[in-house]
Amino acid sequence: MRGFAKTWRRMGRAGVALVTAVALLAPLGCVKKPQKDAFIEHWNTMAQKSEGYTPVSRPRKVEFSKAAIVAKKEEKPEAKPARKLPTMKVTLRMYDTDLVAVVRAMARAANQNVVLSSAIPGAAGGDKALRININVVDAPWDETFTSILSANGLAYAVDGDIVKVMTLADMEQQNKLKEASNKLSAEKTKAKALEPFVMARVEINFAELPKIYATLSAMCGSTAQAGLAGQNKDGQSGQPKPGETVRDITPTSATGDGMSINAPGGARNPGQLNCSVVPDQHSNSIIIQGPPDDAERLVALIEELDKPRPQVKLKAFIVQTDRETGRQLGVQWGGLLKNSNMRISPAQTGTATTTTATGNTATTTSTIGTGANSGQTGSLASNSNSGDAASSATASPIFPGGTSGQGFGMNFPALNDSLTSASGLGAAGAGVNFLFGNIAGNTLEVQLTALAEENKIKILSSPTITTMENLSAFVENGVDVPYVSTSQNGTNVQFAHATLKLEMLPHVVDGSNLRMKIVVKDDQVDTQNTVQGNPFIYKRETQSNLVVEDGDTIVISGLTRDTIGDNESGVPYLSDIPGLGWAFKTKGSSIKREEIYIFVTPTILKDKPIAPVPAGDARGFPPVAEAALTPKP
Numbered sequence: 001m002r003g004f005a006k007t008w009r010r011m012g013r014a015g016v017a018l019v020t021a022v023a024l025l026a027p028l029g030c031v032k033k034p035q036k037d038a039f040i041e042h043w044n045t046m047a048q049k050s051e052g053y054t055p056v057s058r059p060r061k062v063e064f065s066k067a068a069i070v071a072k073k074e075e076k077p078e079a080k081p082a083r084k085l086p087t088m089k090v091t092l093r094m095y096d097t098d099l100v101a102v103v104r105a106m107a108r109a110a111n112q113n114v115v116l117s118s119a120i121p122g123a124a125g126g127d128k129a130l131r132i133n134i135n136v137v138d139a140p141w142d143e144t145f146t147s148i149l150s151a152n153g154l155a156y157a158v159d160g161d162i163v164k165v166m167t168l169a170d171m172e173q174q175n176k177l178k179e180a181s182n183k184l185s186a187e188k189t190k191a192k193a194l195e196p197f198v199m200a201r202v203e204i205n206f207a208e209l210p211k212i213y214a215t216l217s218a219m220c221g222s223t224a225q226a227g228l229a230g231q232n233k234d235g236q237s238g239q240p241k242p243g244e245t246v247r248d249i250t251p252t253s254a255t256g257d258g259m260s261i262n263a264p265g266g267a268r269n270p271g272q273l274n275c276s277v278v279p280d281q282h283s284n285s286i287i288i289q290g291p292p293d294d295a296e297r298l299v300a301l302i303e304e305l306d307k308p309r310p311q312v313k314l315k316a317f318i319v320q321t322d323r324e325t326g327r328q329l330g331v332q333w334g335g336l337l338k339n340s341n342m343r344i345s346p347a348q349t350g351t352a353t354t355t356t357a358t359g360n361t362a363t364t365t366s367t368i369g370t371g372a373n374s375g376q377t378g379s380l381a382s383n384s385n386s387g388d389a390a391s392s393a394t395a396s397p398i399f400p401g402g403t404s405g406q407g408f409g410m411n412f413p414a415l416n417d418s419l420t421s422a423s424g425l426g427a428a429g430a431g432v433n434f435l436f437g438n439i440a441g442n443t444l445e446v447q448l449t450a451l452a453e454e455n456k457i458k459i460l461s462s463p464t465i466t467t468m469e470n471l472s473a474f475v476e477n478g479v480d481v482p483y484v485s486t487s488q489n490g491t492n493v494q495f496a497h498a499t500l501k502l503e504m505l506p507h508v509v510d511g512s513n514l515r516m517k518i519v520v521k522d523d524q525v526d527t528q529n530t531v532q533g534n535p536f537i538y539k540r541e542t543q544s545n546l547v548v549e550d551g552d553t554i555v556i557s558g559l560t561r562d563t564i565g566d567n568e569s570g571v572p573y574l575s576d577i578p579g580l581g582w583a584f585k586t587k588g589s590s591i592k593r594e595e596i597y598i599f600v601t602p603t604i605l606k607d608k609p610i611a612p613v614p615a616g617d618a619r620g621f622p623p624v625a626e627a628a629l630t631p632k633p
Helices: 002-030 038-049 099-110 141-151 168-193 209-219 292-305 323-333 417-423 443-453
Strands: 062-065 067-071 089-098 113-116 131-140 154-159 162-167 198-203 223-227 248-252 276-280 285-290 311-322 434-437 457-461 464-468 473-487 490-509 513-531 534-549 553-570 585-604 627-631
Touching: 089 099, 089 141, 099 113, 099 131, 099 141, 131 141, 141 154, 154 168, 162 168, 198 292, 209 276, 209 285, 209 292, 285 292, 311 323, 311 443, 311 490, 443 457, 443 585, 457 473, 457 490, 464 473, 464 490, 473 513, 473 534, 490 534, 490 585, 513 553, 513 585, 534 553
Parallel strands: 113 162
Antiparallel strands: 062 198, 067 627, 089 131, 154 162, 198 285, 223 248, 276 285, 311 457, 311 464, 311 585, 434 553, 473 490, 490 513, 513 534, 553 585
16 A cells, blocks of 8 residues: 555656646747748849859940941961972982983872973983983982982972972072062062051950950050059059059050050061050040051951950858868768779769778778768778778768768878878878869758758858959958057057958869869967967968869868867866865866868859840941951042
8 A cells, every 4th residue: 555655656746747847848839930031032042043144245346447347358278388208218220311301200100290490401302411320229219309409410499299390590590589579578568557547446345454455565566554543553463453443554665675666657576566556444445546457457356355254153161160070071971082993972882992092081080981871881991002991980971861962072181101102192181181072962052051050060151252264253251450559650559350261263174174273361369369468360371273173062171270278077066165166176178179161162154145236236237257447448
């Protein structure tokens, strides 16, 4: 009976605890989930779907003075390269034979066209012929031919497919003809310089006006300087700083440095055009003045230079996390192997037994073994050059189940000598370094967002930038830290920049690859260490140049920081007793290593045609590449 009562008391206490728990949790179930703003969600969706595009070329607006647009002149056929003499082997044994007969026999044997000058004895018939003796065995045809001519005071010249044999007097006469022809050509060039000039104004649509002007000025035999009145230029490129406007562009005249003034008719180097170019900032166009032929060449050159560049969308994630989480990310997204016989990723399974390189290996960390949680496995057996890959422990991905992406994600190069020699990674591979690969679809963004919600990582920034090819794009986020400086003028308050900056310069290669220049700067303010009250600023920077495929993800790391913190632990209640609490608690310090990971995914935007120009518009001119300039009568 006593045991039955005790059981009822226990059940009563359990029931009270259950009712209390339900009462406490009931209000939580009534809390409404935060409602998303439909207006904000609409614009967020549009921002994600609108990726931009790359414009295509369109007819250019060109205005001509004293010129008309007519059909393009027929292009002259290119001159064929001079044909070399035959090199076949010949055998000749002749005594007291006519030289003309020997040359004709050799021409028939080699199927070579030969023309003999009438001044050669015996060539015209009836004259006393030159008699020669020859005995050659398996000698090259060209050497035999030239030896016969030189031994008898004759020479030859190759004119296309024909070999002309002549005397020295004929050669002198031919040189005189060449001199007369060159003189006539010089007279034509001089007369061309006196032709009436034409003037053309060409709009610049896609290129930068200062750069186009500098190129055209060099073609015309002068240099150009683009600058701001009363302001300094960028010391590296000579161009105005970003955000500034070019107000004046002036040509530089030559003063003994080998350059000529930018004016028609001035002294120029061979190959330079007899034109002058002037930039017009108001209409963003180039004004060309010169002979019709030279002006036409410059207009055609502008057509080739002023084309729309491909536009590149750069999606970046700047993530801060600890080393262990970063290592798990690397295991989940894949491994990098120098040997092409194996590929490890959560979406595939592969096995290699005779490889000479390892992947995702570190001296004191685990390597890829079996990714059981992702449903995929990959094994790597070791040999004399593969280190400790076979005996390493397993590493499970963060997310259970599902595809975690395809391709390569991160690389953990080994630190021991046996692995660096096999993998080619070098001895400086400490931790996650650098790698790029294809992380399928939106997997990267989804996983990073999920990790951020679980407080495993912190997304510092996730910018999306669209820029043109060969133009730099950057994202900068930070603070200006004030500090006090003392000088002769007194005490001044100045500011130091502490920013996180990501700068990229893309260049499209063959329409499917990109050459990227990436610069990452991370400045951190350390308020624990100060000098006269001014905090320290730790600066970290990494630069890289690489070639990556369109849509691949670049992962950059190496920006690490160690944070030293004090911690205290002890027995509850007893550690708080004054005077005696120290006996029940311990103090210590911990070091936390934080790393910055940069994920960059460049995408080449597709071309999109520009809307057609209405009929009768001034821009309805035919393309300049199909037109020529001729002076009006």
